[in-house]
Amino acid sequence: MKKERLLLLAALVLCSSLGMVFADGDITAPGNPVIGLPNVTGGWPAAEAPQYGIDNSVDTKYLHFNAGPWGIIISPTPKDTVVQGVTFTSANDAQERDPISYELFGSNDESASETGNWTLIHAGDIPDFIAGVGRKVKTTTPMIFNNTKAYDHYKLMFPKNRGANLMQIAEIELLEKPAAGWPPAGLIQTPDSILRTPDVTLALTAIIDDIDSTSWTIQWSQVSGPATVDFAGQANQLEPTIDMPSVPGTYVLQLDVTDDTGNVGPADQITIRVWDAATEAAMIAYWPLNEGFDVKTVNDVTEDNDSGELGNYMDLHTDPNWVPGWIPGDGENNWALNFTDMSFITITPNPEAGDPNLTNLDACISVSAWVNATDWDGNRRIMQYGNSAVSDDENIFRFLCEGGNFVFSIGPGRNNQITTPIFDPNEWHHAVGTYDGQTLKVYFDGIEVASKTNTRYIPIFNYLSQVLYIGAKDSTISETYIGDYMKGMMDDIRIYTYPLSLEEVQALTLMGQNSAPVIVSITAPEELVLAGTQDVLLEAEVFDAHGDELTYQWEQVSPDPLDGPVAAFSSTSVEDPTVTIADAASYTFRLTVSDGEFDTTMDVTILVSNADCTRVKEDGLLMAGDLNEDCKVDLLDFAMMAANWIKCNDPQKAECENPYLVD
Secondary structure, three states: OHHHHHHHHHHHHHOOOOOOOOHHHEOOOOOOOEEEEOOOOOOOOHHHOHHHHOOOOOOOOEEEOOOOOEEEEEOOOOOOEOOOEEEEEOOOOOHHHOEOEEEEEEEOOOOOOOOOOOEEEEEEEOHHHHHOOOOOOEOOOOOEOOOOOOEOEEEEEEOOEOOOOOEEEOEEEEEOOOOOOOOOEEEEEOOOOEEEOOEOEEEOEEEEEOOOOOOEEEEEEEEEOOOOOOOOOOOOOOOOEEEOOOOOEEEEEEEEEEEOOOOEOOOEEEEEEEEOHHHHOOEEEEEOOOOOOOOOEEOOOOOOOOOEEEEEOOOOOOOOEEEEOOOHHHOOOOEEEEEOOOEEEEEOOOOOOOOOOOOOOOOOEEEEEEEEEOOOOOOOEEEEEEOOOOOOOOOOEEEEEEOOEEEEEEOOOOOOEEEEEOOOOOOOEEEEEEEOOOEEEEEEOOEEEEEEEOOOOOOOOOOOOOEEEEOOOOOOOOHHHHHHOOOEEEEEEEEEOOOOOHHHHHHHHOOOOOOOOEEEEEEOOOEEEEOOOEEEEOEEEEEOOOOOOOEEEEEEEEOOOOOOOOOEEOOOOOOOOEEEEOOOEEEEEEEEEEOOOOEEEEEEEEEEEEOOHHHHHHOOOOOOOOOOOOOOOOHHHHHHHHHOOOOOOOOOOOOOOOOOOOO
8 A cells, every 4th residue: 555655646746747638628619718928919820819729620720920938818708617637739830839838827807918917727748749749639648737726717828849939739728627527547657668588577657647536446458469468467556567478579558547436547558669689680781882983873781782872963973973981991992972962872672672671670770870071051961761851750760960960860750869969070970870769879989979768669660661861861852952961971881770889889980990089078067166276177088999199188268368367277288187266257178189180179168256155145055153144153143142042932932022923
């Protein structure tokens, strides 16, 4: 029972951020008075005004042009309603306009206004929109809350969306409690949803979201999978630990919850991938790019032989063109390809090639390439495995520079991707992206530079006759989108069905003539409060895959040493110098590391301020006996203590002064 009480407590906490659909309790209706927020002239198109957010049609929407936060005031009919839940339906257009958080306020003013008396009822995230949903799709993750007060007017605000400057919503529902009470919602939690043989033990936890029941019936079941899952008598437990079958493949498990009054909640499902390295790990594509002059086909040297055709949107037959390669081990046949003038390689996968190959990626992947970009202006595609230039709805992966950052993206949209600052152009760099079904990683020049872990296994999008492009998004993109084409050289491109280890990544990096040193990190305090002159150690961690002899150069970038205070370095040519700081300022120090061929830089900023007694008080660092808060304990503090020595202010005792007595 103790464990169940803890799970119930966790469930009640989760109510603050979850949401569920119960249409019979929707108090909004077409024709209810509404006010868009911010209420400005020209804030929305006439055909996409605030009233279209509650017109019970997913084919219309409320669109606000202004920067957030955005919102709407709704005055339902009848009045005096008690709202305990919300649902939202995504609109037809760009996903980045979807709101991802909300704040609901209530008011009983005679009339509703933006500046009226509003009471916060509830605030939380919109989990479905955070995860990403299709267009015209209603939220199903619960967003309910234990409000008991009735209001006449409601103000709903959306503080954040997925990143656009506009906000859109197709439908808003404010929900009263259903007549039969709220059904429960079961949420599956598991630390791992991709299992690697032979360790296939799976720990599951059912978190129950229910604001008006305290006991439930739990039922776990199998929906699909290549072998039968044996729950071993634990199918009715909150926290079963089961041994999944060792048969590789995708399994779908389901949780059903019924409360003590018979309400059945919506089922929650989780996908579990059992993965076997012995049969599923392989390099499925490898283009050394060593064919050389006048050759218009590049060969995949794996058994699958997914060869590629050189092409150019402008039909310039000399482009992409062959240049000296970057991999010494390729011997005399050492070539690379230079991409200019909207050129690309088209890889049309061969479904008959066998198993595994480019047509059956589902759980894990690694993508590797040597790249020397002319520039990173625009969305420079290194590789993209998708459907067409018009839509990203069927992408298998993207490997590119987008908006000045490197992006490794798995699947459609932008929900399962990782972003990190890109390396410099006009230099050879080795880039690798890996995905193990839950965690995305990016490596530059033999070192991990970014990582992101999803809460659940997300499969790679299935093969539907997509085409893999190297150097472009699609062969049909016009000159209007020249930023979508790669500009620069590429060499030694590989794709694997498993996540490469750090050691394997570094082995690939070592194949190049050289690789740039990587500044992994610089450790230094973000903020420093001066107490006279202080010394600060700047600790740099630097990696070079080729083990080259490195030189270090530190400098002060800001304040300008010619105009502002100057910090003194113990040495500017060592890896970990000490800087002596005597004046308050925001200091930025830059480290440049060179192997004689490549230079790498990184900045670190330290905010240095002077402290006074006011700051000590603000930071809560006064001494216990400092009664007058002057940053010292002296006779004046003792005098104040003595003056109150025999006094008391307990209002329950007649001999004491009443601190609540009003003069």
